[in-house]
Amino acid sequence: MSLWKCPSCSNMLLLNNKVWACDNGHSYDVAKEGYVNLLLAQHKNSKQPGDNKQMVNGRRAFLEQGFYQPLADAISTIFTQHLETLKDQTQLSFFDAGCGEGYYMDQVSQSCQQADVHIEFSGLDISKFAVQKAAKKYPKNHFSVASTYQLPLANHSQDAVLQIFAPSSELEILRVLKSNGIWITVNPAANHLFEFKQALYDKPAEHKMENVTPQGFVQIEQLNLSFVMQLxxxxxxxxxxxxxxxxxxxxxxxKQKLVANLEQFTTDFNIRVFQPE
Known part of the structure; x- marks a missing residue:
């Protein structure tokens, strides 16, 4: 099985007896939870980069209560519609760049269960705690600890890349996408969680959205998703x-005052879909 690219030399890694290894002798053990750590020490900006264990646990608890289900449904719809344009293919790939604890990838995977095609789902996050949790709960999918700025993937290998509130290299996304692949991005729109700003700042301002199309891409879809949650x-x-x-x-x-008093929150997501030019 070949899925990941070696972070040391860029050769493809092959899996053998729970070890990913390349022809140059670089090897990376599969952890007991099922993921592989491909984040080299020189690429870390701290000892434990990314979200800590408390944040990861909090996000999983929140998402699994279904509060962001409309967002998961919107992403799943975009990908299943894309599948309709790829009917002649028998094997596809979906990658989550900044997958966290794996919730959205799993939601997309569930929406594709009736599709008559094999889809390989994989993702990475720079947080080891997030990837551990993702790999343990979703063993059918593939996970690695790595940076979104150095994707350990082969050129033109992905039919879709998902990116939710995560920084990345646009050049890397362009490199790993197939010519007809799609890049789904989710970022905060103007009024996302505005109640937080009202509670925390004297002069709350709307979030400034960037609607520039990244170089090398064309935008094929854009939608705004907003709903109110009662917590x-x-x-x-x-x-x-x-x-x-x-x-x-x-x-x-x-923070204590906010948690004690606020109950209603407005979400506002800017969802954009791109394809390589």
Whole structure:
């Protein structure tokens, strides 16, 4: 089986007895949870980059309660519609760049269960804690610890790349996508979680959306998804807060006040779909 590319020399890795290895002798063991760590020490910006264990647990608890189900459904619809254009192919690939604990990839996978085609689902995240949790719960999918700026994938190998609130290299996305592949991006729109800003800042401002089309791509679809959530339990509100940058920027006093008092939250997602030119 060949899926990942060696982060040391860029040769393809082959899996043999739970070890991914390339022709140049570089090897990477499969962890007990089923993932492989392809993040080289020199590519780390800290000892444990990415979300910590508490944040990962909070996000899984929040997402599995279905609060962002409309977003998962929208992404799944985009990909299943794309499948209709690929009916002549028997094997496809879907990659989640910044997969977290694997929720959205699993949602897309479930939506494709009736499709008469084999789809290989894989993803990476820079957080080891997130990838451990993803690999353990979704053993049919493939996960690695790696950077979205250095995707350990072969050129033109992916039919779809998903990117939700995660930074990346546009050149890397372009490199790994097939010529007819799609890149689905999800970013905050103007009023996403505006209640947080109202609670935390004296002069809250709308989020500034960037609608520039990345070089090398054409935009084929854009949609705005917005809905209101009622979070009646303080733990639900804290879990949501941990999924945002506000968790780090706000004072402890303001965070405690927010978690104690706010119950209604407005989501506002900007979903865009691109294809290589």
């Amino acid at each position: 009646t339990e303080p733990q639900q509100r804290e879990n949501l807060l941990m999924m945002t940058p506000y968790y780090w920027s706000a004072t402890q006093e303001k």
